[in-house]
Amino acid sequence: MKLREVKEILDAECLTDEACLDHEVEHAFGSDLMSDVLAFVDENTLLLTGLVNPQVIRTAEMMDIKQIVFVRGKRPADGTVRLAKANGIALLSTREILFTACGKLYEKGLRGVSIL
Amino acid sequence: MTEEVAASFDYQIEKDDFKIAGSASSHIKKILKQLGLPNPLIRRASIIAYELEINLVIHTLGGSMRLEVHPDRVVILTEDIGPGIEDVDQAMTEGYSTANDTAREMGFGAGMGLPNIRRCSDEFSIRSTLGEGTWIRSEIHVG
């Protein structure tokens, strides 16, 4: 699924360069626990989270996560957005809660990271 | 007997410094990329470095991290100035965490870090003395 589609499905706002919307997303992971992200995530994963601190971007950088959706209308501070841009990470923000955002994407065919 | 270290880098990690936490690991990742090491190795080293760095920030009074790149292995070491770990086996157990509220608000404290570091390492050792500090060594084989 293209990030552009994710944006439309979640009626999300893009906080970084719109060119990122051509990113291809293979699967998704929704969590507010960064150590779980560090333990379970694959490349080309879309991360959905309610956390907006710089450690989310650092975690994404370490895991080669190139796109993050912030749920519940959260938006990171400018410095955090800059850190994402410097690392080529696309940021979206949706007003949906985590459960609903994940459900809507699943309904359209996007699947979770397989950890089994 | 001394053995040649192809390259080594040292980082000072401050307690509770959430603003820059992760920058040492970010630097380590960039170096390994520049050296042209394989992606799966870089990924494992990045996870190890970052989990170790965050642990220094949230659980210690401060410490240092060191990256050594040898022809046949990459080594990441941390050393801190306390408080040390009372029961290392318990600390290595998935789900065990003493992280405070601030660390939890940042997304840490799942008790997954040390087990994940061990899983990503080819060789792993940890030594700790209560009241003194903790010493951790993680090695990944190259090739």
Ligand SMILES: Nc1ncnc2c1ncn2[C@@H]1O[C@H](COP(=O)(O)OP(=O)(O)OP(=O)(O)O)[C@@H](O)[C@H]1O
């Ligand atoms: N360098 C250290 N000095 C003192 N205690 C430590 C150190 N590293 C880890 N610990 C202790 O071991 C516990 C487990 O560490 P681990 O990294 O597995 O989990 P965590 O940091 O609590 O949570 P997570 O890593 O999932 O965010 C910590 O909660 C802490 O009590």
Ligand SMILES: [Mg+2]
């Ligand atoms: Mg940890």
